[in-house]
Amino acid sequence: xxxxxxxxxxxxxxxxxxxxxxxxxxxxxxxxxxxxxxxxxxxxxxxxxxxxxxxxxxxxxxxxxxxxxxxxxxxxxxxxxxxxxxxxxxxxxxxxxxxxxxxxxxxxxxxxxxxxxxxxxxxxxxxxxxxxxxxxxxxxxxxxxxxxxxxxxxxxxxxxxxxxxxxxxxxxxxxxxxxxxxxxxxxxxxxxxxxxxxxxxxxxxxxxxxxxxxxxxxxxxxxxxxxxxxxxxxxxxxxxxxxxxxxxxxxxxxxxxxxxxx
Amino acid sequence: xxxxxxxxxxxxxxxxxxxxxxxxxxxxxxxxxxxxxxxxxxxxxxxxxxxxxxxxxxxxxxxxxxxxxxxxxxxxxxxxxxxxxxxxxxxxxxxxxxxxxxxxxxxxxxxxxxxxxxxxxxxxxxxxxxxxxxxxxxxxxxxxxxxxxxxxxxxxxxxxxxxxxxxxxxxxxxxxxxxxxxxxxxxxxxxxxxxxxxxxxxxxxxxxxxxxxxxxxxxxxxxxxxxxxxxxxxxxxxxxxxxxxxxxxxxxxxxxxxxxxxxxxxxxxxxxxxxxxxx
Ligand SMILES: [Fe+2]
Numbered sequence: 001x002x003x004x005x006x007x008x009x010x011x012x013x014x015x016x017x018x019x020x021x022x023x024x025x026x027x028x029x030x031x032x033x034x035x036x037x038x039x040x041x042x043x044x045x046x047x048x049x050x051x052x053x054x055x056x057x058x059x060x061x062x063x064x065x066x067x068x069x070x071x072x073x074x075x076x077x078x079x080x081x082x083x084x085x086x087x088x089x090x091x092x093x094x095x096x097x098x099x100x101x102x103x104x105x106x107x108x109x110x111x112x113x114x115x116x117x118x119x120x121x122x123x124x125x126x127x128x129x130x131x132x133x134x135x136x137x138x139x140x141x142x143x144x145x146x147x148x149x150x151x152x153x154x155x156x157x158x159x160x161x162x163x164x165x166x167x168x169x170x171x172x173x174x175x176x177x178x179x180x181x182x183x184x185x186x187x188x189x190x191x192x193x194x195x196x197x198x199x200x201x202x203x204x205x206x207x208x209x210x211x212x213x214x215x216x217x218x219x220x221x222x223x224x225x226x227x228x229x230x231x232x233x234x235x236x237x238x239x240x241x242x243x244x245x246x247x248x249x250x251x252x253x254x255x256x257x258x259x260x261x262x
Numbered sequence: 263x264x265x266x267x268x269x270x271x272x273x274x275x276x277x278x279x280x281x282x283x284x285x286x287x288x289x290x291x292x293x294x295x296x297x298x299x300x301x302x303x304x305x306x307x308x309x310x311x312x313x314x315x316x317x318x319x320x321x322x323x324x325x326x327x328x329x330x331x332x333x334x335x336x337x338x339x340x341x342x343x344x345x346x347x348x349x350x351x352x353x354x355x356x357x358x359x360x361x362x363x364x365x366x367x368x369x370x371x372x373x374x375x376x377x378x379x380x381x382x383x384x385x386x387x388x389x390x391x392x393x394x395x396x397x398x399x400x401x402x403x404x405x406x407x408x409x410x411x412x413x414x415x416x417x418x419x420x421x422x423x424x425x426x427x428x429x430x431x432x433x434x435x436x437x438x439x440x441x442x443x444x445x446x447x448x449x450x451x452x453x454x455x456x457x458x459x460x461x462x463x464x465x466x467x468x469x470x471x472x473x474x475x476x477x478x479x480x481x482x483x484x485x486x487x488x489x490x491x492x493x494x495x496x497x498x499x500x501x502x503x504x505x506x507x508x509x510x511x512x513x514x515x516x517x518x519x520x521x522x523x524x525x526x527x528x529x530x531x532x533x534x535x536x537x538x539x540x541x
Contacts, residue, residue: 003378003386004334007335010375014371014375015369028411029411031478033411036373036375040371080365081303085372117308119305119307122306
């Protein structure tokens, strides 16, 4: 067997305890292999637990361990960085905790906070900076304007009061047994203030507009979405208020307009 | 020809999150710190800020766990690019990783998996080291790992493999004395014989750590250095001469003063050994 083939086989042994031992391997080999397999599993479950510490506390230790092991079997890690071993884990939680959808929402928040924590450093645009950047904008420029949000900014729809759940869960101790449902679906927004990841709930129209802008939609098209949802007058007020909040919170890194000249 | 790595005679600790404040706010009596490279191969944020500030006070060693230098599937170019960027930013004493493999083209075990000690594996490791040293623009140190099994196809002993690896690739060695102790127990070889057979002029750093006892000893880095490892350290210092020594503690991390006391034990053993060698 070539080294490439034997490493592939060894990896299969590490990932799956039912994989047959190579020819000529003894019980001593099997005992050694069991240590590697256990190291792999323990360190990855630990890595997930450290990113998803509140989720682990909320669903209880054993249920979390089972979910983590399930995730490792269905999504064996591919990247060199342990930070990415939890990629897709909120989806696994959604699937495993079908009748408790707040679990996946809490998991999403923890993952987004972790990503924001190590996102690239960038200085946010303040109101004066924004005014300067858009001073020469024509009507067309405004409508074609693209907003670049600070690295690490992330957003997801939620149906539960996840900020309250986050505060109520003690990663090392007691946790509430359920989460409050929101009166209406909202979006949960995560970004970084200086070195510190933070979050807040935003209403659905703001969330949808921001999701579109994060996906590269122009400001004009995002405003058109608002008009469809809120009507013209309310949309104009909402668009102005949103932009003001985002600048105030330091969410916007830069603005540009493909229509702008010179 | 890769650049050479000068000897650095000093005593250091791993920089771990629980001790960030000690290192940022005070003057910790160490000569260097070692960090796990991957924890800082990120885009930005607090970890890099902390490391940059600690670097203003102390020399730093970048110690990696994910290069997978023994991988038959080659090295990950994105990984090498990020590591180079970190090294250029931090200007470390040196960059190290382990003689092991962690990944195939499809999966990553995040564990230090063992190499068969064959000529095929040796050629592959040396090719990969050439690639890594070229990509980083600097020579590296590689560490002897703890292992829990040996392969039926082995053609040479671990120390023969390591010596040949250093000779062919021009890399330097990070001698983990605890790993020798653990592997010697697990595979029934003589730890001192192994130590004596390694090329001492290539050693630039020594790791000390604790392990978990059992029929197969496990390299857990979660307890103090044991007596047998201190004895082996005495022999290692006599053979390798003045090199950097550091204590690895990754789990059950005690308050800093406890680790500093342990480091003082290393200092006094090294001082005693050297005065004896000089006399
Ligand atoms: Fe080590």
